[in-house]
Amino acid sequence: DIQMTQSPSSLSASVGDRVIITCRASQSVSTYLSWYQQKRGKAPDLLISGASSLQIGVPSRFSGSGSGTDFTLTISNLQPEDFAIYYCQQTYSLPRTFGQGTKVETK
Amino acid sequence: EVQLVQSGAEVKKPGESLKISCKASGYSFIDYWIGWVRQMPGKGPEWMTIIYPADSDTRYSPSLQGQVTISVDKSISTAYLQWSSLRASDTAMYYCARQGAQKQAFDYWGQGTLVTVSS
Numbered sequence: 001d002i003q004m005t006q007s008p009s010s011l012s013a014s015v016g017d018r019v020i021i022t023c024r025a026s027q028s029v030s031t032y033l034s035w036y037q038q039k040r041g042k043a044p045d046l047l048i049s050g051a052s053s054l055q056i057g058v059p060s061r062f063s064g065s066g067s068g069t070d071f072t073l074t075i076s077n078l079q080p081e082d083f084a085i086y087y088c089q090q091t092y093s094l095p096r097t098f099g100q101g102t103k104v105e106t107k
Numbered sequence: 108e109v110q111l112v113q114s115g116a117e118v119k120k121p122g123e124s125l126k127i128s129c130k131a132s133g134y135s136f137i138d139y140w141i142g143w144v145r146q147m148p149g150k151g152p153e154w155m156t157i158i159y160p161a162d163s164d165t166r167y168s169p170s171l172q173g174q175v176t177i178s179v180d181k182s183i184s185t186a187y188l189q190w191s192s193l194r195a196s197d198t199a200m201y202y203c204a205r206q207g208a209q210k211q212a213f214d215y216w217g218q219g220t221l222v223t224v225s226s
Contacts, residue, residue: 036213046207089212
């Protein structure tokens with residue numbers, strides 16, 4: 001299985017901050033990398049697929065980059081509704097493993 | 108509008124069987140893979156299994172092979188996840204999700220079914 005490692009596991013930030021979350025794969029996944037946002041008691045919500053393609057309806061303050069083994073999710077101008085847990089997932093090979101998550105908390 | 112609506116919460120005893128469901132609407136059910144994701148309390152999501160409704164081609168996570176069965180009923184656009192003998196370690200939230208066309212991400216998710224296994 002491909003192992004996905006996110007960092008940091010948690011971070012504290014304020015509204016208006018720029019937040020960067022990284023995800024590293026144990027082997028190359030090309031650009032088969034997705035990012036999800038999960039709020040308490042809700043299902044994960046797809047933000048970005050293909051490493052950098054923003055889903056329709058997702059605010060442009062979210063962006064993704066990377067290829068191969070190293071990826072980043074950037075949230076510029078953090079908004080109150082962005083405090084949540086973020087997961088990366090590789091969709092290159094089965095099983096399609098997720099990272100352990102990054103919790104974005106209010107400072 | 109694409110929707111995935113899952114069956115309600117279940118409380119079972121170890122050794123019992125269970126089948127939970129996920130009814131799809133708003134798209135052509137047979138044209139998209141649909142899968143199940145497990146999330147244990149306080150943990151991240153775990154990819155379990157996926158099926159292509161048109162021909163019932165299935166894939167399982169090696170760690171779960173033999174423990175669960177995925178199936179579909181095309182006539183009612185519904186996917187299922189089934190256990191023949193539950194264990195306490197199966198206690199988790201289970202989500203169904205549609206695999207979209209863009210790089211195989213899960214683009215639509217059900218609301219989740221909480222399964223509790225306790226004696």
